[in-house]
Amino acid sequence: MEERIILSVTQVNLYIKEKLENDVFMSNVTVKGEISNIKIHSSGHIYMSLKDEKGVIRAVMFRGNASKLTFKPDNGMKVVASGRISVYERDGNYQLYIDSMKQEGIGDLHIAFEKLKIQLSEEGLFDPKYKKPLPKYPKKVGVVTAPTGAAIRDIINVLTRRFSYSDVLLYPVLVQGENSAESIVSAIEWFNEKRAADVLIIGRGGGSIEDLWSFNEEIVARAIFKSEIPIVSAVGHEIDFTISDFVSDLRAPTPSAAAELVVPDERELISKFDNVLKRIKLCSSKILDNKRLNLKFYAEKNVLTNPESMINNQKIYLDSLYKSFENSISKIAEAKKKELSVLVSKLDGLSPLGTLSRGFSVTKDEKGNVLRSVKQVKKGDLLKVTLTDGEINTRVEE
Amino acid sequence: MAGKENFESNLKELEEVVKALESGEVSLDEMLSLFEKGIKLTKSCTTLLENAEQKINVLVKNNEGGLSEQPFAPLGE
Structure with a gap:
């Protein structure tokens, strides 16, 4: 080796x-x-x-x-x-x-999102004038979401805690993946067809943009727009915005926030009723006080407490009227008297008797004619001369 | 549940009662009947809320191919 x-x-x-x-x-x-x-x-x-x-x-x-x-x-x-x-x-x-x-593929999704958003916005699907008001006290809240997971649990928790008056009806749907958009659409359509709720919450919990994608689908947007039942959209977390959020009547940042938006707080309502009760009592006692005051006002009037004084008053009034009548009558009489004496003295001035008193005399012939010229007499005529204190009978000598 | 139908109309009536009373322009007889009505309505609204039995249902497919309601409790914590 x-x-x-x-x-x-x-x-x-x-x-x-x-x-x-x-x-x-x-x-x-x-x-x-x-x-x-x-x-x-x-x-x-x-x-x-x-x-x-x-x-x-x-x-x-x-x-x-x-x-x-x-x-x-x-x-x-x-x-x-x-x-x-x-x-x-x-x-x-x-x-x-x-x-x-x-x-x-995220880049592609973002592009598709923006494109659909612009298209639907131009069509007017996001227009505030189409937004329906939510009912104040819904008898039935319809929920369109997955039957498992945090979203439905949160929604039910809030609805039971806040307003037990509202019934809840869940239409379980797929919230991601194949056919999810279709299942959301059929849920919205079913609620509308059956008039099975006063308000709808549609949504799901958080996830990636792909997970939330069914809420960006055009068919879902159009179903929301067509719905006659007001819809609150709650998709993902606060930072996630979907097409559903724009087209729905109200957007909630999260599913539990959506539940809080659709129902009032029953404890607040009950304390409001207590307040209303207080107001009713207060108003009623105020009205009563007013009526009592009115009654007292009339009750204290003389007519009721001392009717004789009314008659006496009238008598006194009558007397005073009579007195002033008398007064004015005597005043008028006096004034007339004065006027008369002024007139009389003026008359005196014009009377021939006045002239006589100043030394003039009136001469008349036998027949009583007043002589104005010597031509009216001849020698031997009898004349009558009137002075202020008597008459003289005389005869014409020349 | 008859109460469900009444809650909202009760509230509306209650608002009118309060409005009339607050205006003060009512006769003694009217006032008394408004007062009585107001008390009754508040009580009935409160009772309706306090005694409401909330139904939480889920839709399930039935044999006829339609949907029917059954009680629902969310799974897990």
């Missing part, structure tokens, strides 16, 4: 490792495949396999890089991973050390 160099296992692994790490191509590769056997260690490192139809490669993503992921990797997810190929000496395995990883 020839002498040969004998290598240790470690030496072989190290050699291969160096070979791979010095390979320009292998030290910087991008690989696409489907995740399987994923294990997220408590340290934050992620161990998994990437596979395609024919083969598998082990892969690891250390905590530092894993913390930068924008999605939660899971089995079955198609990804594109970049990193280097190297050897894990302990197991003698080569594996992909992943620096960064993204979901395959």
